[in-house]
Amino acid sequence: MKQFYLHIGLPRTGTSFLQNEVFKKLPIHYKHDMLTVDEFGLRDGINLLSHEDLCGKIYLPTKLDRLGFFSYYSKYKPKIIMGIREQESLHKSMYNILLWLGYSKSFQDAKKHLEYKYNVDEIVNQVHTYFDDVFIYHFDDFKKNNEKVVSDICDFLNVDIPNVNFHVVNKRWNKRQMWLCRNINKVISQKIRCGVYSTKRLLYCINK
Numbered sequence: 001m002k003q004f005y006l007h008i009g010l011p012r013t014g015t016s017f018l019q020n021e022v023f024k025k026l027p028i029h030y031k032h033d034m035l036t037v038d039e040f041g042l043r044d045g046i047n048l049l050s051h052e053d054l055c056g057k058i059y060l061p062t063k064l065d066r067l068g069f070f071s072y073y074s075k076y077k078p079k080i081i082m083g084i085r086e087q088e089s090l091h092k093s094m095y096n097i098l099l100w101l102g103y104s105k106s107f108q109d110a111k112k113h114l115e116y117k118y119n120v121d122e123i124v125n126q127v128h129t130y131f132d133d134v135f136i137y138h139f140d141d142f143k144k145n146n147e148k149v150v151s152d153i154c155d156f157l158n159v160d161i162p163n164v165n166f167h168v169v170n171k172r173w174n175k176r177q178m179w180l181c182r183n184i185n186k187v188i189s190q191k192i193r194c195g196v197y198s199t200k201r202l203l204y205c206i207n208k
Contacts, residue, residue, distance in 0.1 A: 002043065002045070002047060003046045003079070003158075004037075004047050004077070004078040004079070005046065005048045005078055005079045005081060006079070006080050006081070007048065008052070008054035009054060009055040010052065010055050010082065010118065010120070011052040011055070012085065012096075013139040013142065014083055014142045014146065014149075015052045015083065017167075019032045021165055022162060023048055025162035026048070026159050026162055028046040028157070028159065029043045029046065030047075030049075031048075032051060033049070033051060034051050037073070049078075055082075061113070067126065070126060071130065074130040074131060078131065079133040079134075080127060080135065081135050081157075084136060086120075087119070087120050091107075091118065095107045096178070098110055099181040100181070102185050104183075124136065135156040137153070150164060
C-alpha cells in the first residue's frame, strides 16, 4: 500500500533540521526536492516529499505558486506535515533569506511583501481547504522540546524515531550580521547597475 506524505514548510520552522536529521534517516522513500509525483515515483510503503518552497517561493511576487502546488498535489490525497510560527517572528527570520538572496533594503521595506506572501493564518486555512489529513506543529514548541515534536511527527508517519542529533540548524543572523550583509548587497547591486560586474562575473566571484 502506498502512503504519501508532504512536508511543506513553512520556511524557518526547523525544516532543515527535520530534513537532515530526521527524514533522511527514516526507513522510507524520501526526497528533499521540488518534484512532480511522477518524478518522485510513489512506492509501496511510506513516501515523503519535503520542500519548504511548497508554501511559496519567497522571491515570487504572488501567491499563485503556492495555490498551484496545493491544487496539484491535492489530487494525490497526501497527508500533510506543516510547521508554523508567530507571524512577526516568521517575517523577521525570512528577511534573513532575502538578504542571503541579495536583497539590500531594510526589513520595513520587505515587510509588505512578506506580510502578503506569508500570512500564517491564511496559509493554514488554505492547507485545510486543499488537504484532509494535516499535522501542524508550532516552532515555539519545537524550540522548547524538539524531541517531543520529532516524536509526534514520527507517530504521524507511523515510524520509529531515528537516532537524531538535536542541534540548531540555520540560526538567524544577529543585527550586525544583517547590517553587514545588507551593505555588501548594496555595493554589489550598485556595481551591477554601473556595469562593473556582469552577472556571469558576479556568480564566478561568489562561487570562487
